[in-house]
Amino acid sequence: MAKIALTHLGGPTTLIEVDGWRILTDPTFDAPGRRYTFGWGTSSRKVAGPAQPPDAVAPVDVVLLSHDQHADNLDDAGRALLARAGTVITTVPAARRLALGNVRGLADWESTTVAAPGRPPLRITATPGRHGPKFSRPITGKVNGFALHRAGEETAALWMSGDTVLYDGLREVARRIPVDVALLHLGGVRFGLTGPVRFTMTARHGTEFIRLLQPRVVVPVHYEGWTHFRDPESVARQTLSGSDIRWLTPGEPTEV
Template sequence: MSTLQLTHLGGPTTLMEIDGWRILTDPTFDPPGRRYTFGWGTSSRKIAGPARPAEVVAPVDVVLLSHDQHADNLDDIGRRVLELAGTVITTVPAARRLGLPNTRGLADWETTTLQAPGRAPLTVTATPGRHGPRFSRPITGKVNGFALHRDGEEAAALWMSGDTVLYDGLREIARRIPVDVALVHLGGVRFGFTGPVRFTMTARDGVEFIRWLQPRVVVPVHYEGWTHFRDPETAARQILSNSDVGDRLRWLIPGEPTGV
């Protein structure tokens, strides 16, 4: 098996290089400083820019887009990156909204195969996610994670969670898909008027989920760079690293390619 190389670019955005494929997750390349609205009275300010600019990273073969409706997962420059990508794989509603000819929308547990001359094929499976408390989907919208499988291998070479809380859908993923490397979105997102309600996993949720999933390596992402992340990075690192799953953690240095 060849080495999977990851480059964390900031927020959820990570470049994956595997078997000759260049695959980007949730492209966010806008500079810091701007406040973005997320609907229903929510907003957040971006406080950190990308570790590498889009023109250095793009074009890529594939973009795995967990959802299109929030700028911390797809911003203005990120939308231009989509247009340059070979293939964009996302949710069914996002594919309809984007309307790009290179886009494939997948429902939960639906698969598609990536093929290109001179490269081993990769199968992509969409996995469920819930971007908030029960019954929040009409407000927060549809979100998917994605698993990448090499031909003939039962375990996913990589799985990205997308923005999700800890709920039974993640337990189903742990039952159905063995995972080698997990890219897990954290941050404990919440907003002032929503009180204690969370819209992504906290570090403590992440520990519990890693116990369910049991991947070889866990790479935390999407825990810094925005004001709506309410799980402080230093505390999250301590909670995760000092837990019984701490030996599985790999904290990437933004912009630095790392084999996992």
């Protein structure tokens, strides 16, 4: 399978370059320092800025937006970028809220194809995610991951998890989709108000899920840059070990 170039820009935001396509995940380009509210009394402060500004990333053919309701996945500068992207693929509720002509909302396991002259088409499938404990969706909202398939290939060239805990819906992804490169959101998000409850995977849960998914390469993202991450990178690097784990240097394109 042909290589994919990944540039981690900070947080969940990653530029994917594959077969001539420039695909951006969860765009976040605001400067650090601001505190953002996430609802129900929770908030977080951004402590690290993007490795590159939006203009350095352009042009963007496709944005894969796991969800729009939290600023650590879509901030003000990221929202401004959406209208300039070729196509934005996100959840059904986010598509309704964004109300842009270039947005496509996908339900779990629904697929869409992007095509352009001179490039092979890509099929994109939405996969389930749950951004917190059982019954948390009315509070945290809908989240999706996305799998990218080259034409005629059963194995996903890349799959991004989106913000999710380890639960049965994620285990179903491992059963249904063979994956080459996995972009895994970690961080073990917790808030003081909600005590020990986690809203994203810890490195320990990531390790358990990797054993189920068995991708060729795992790229951890979204584990730093905000005060609500409680599973530090130092712990994640010790927990996630092996030749299949690729830690990216922000701003540096890396072939995987």
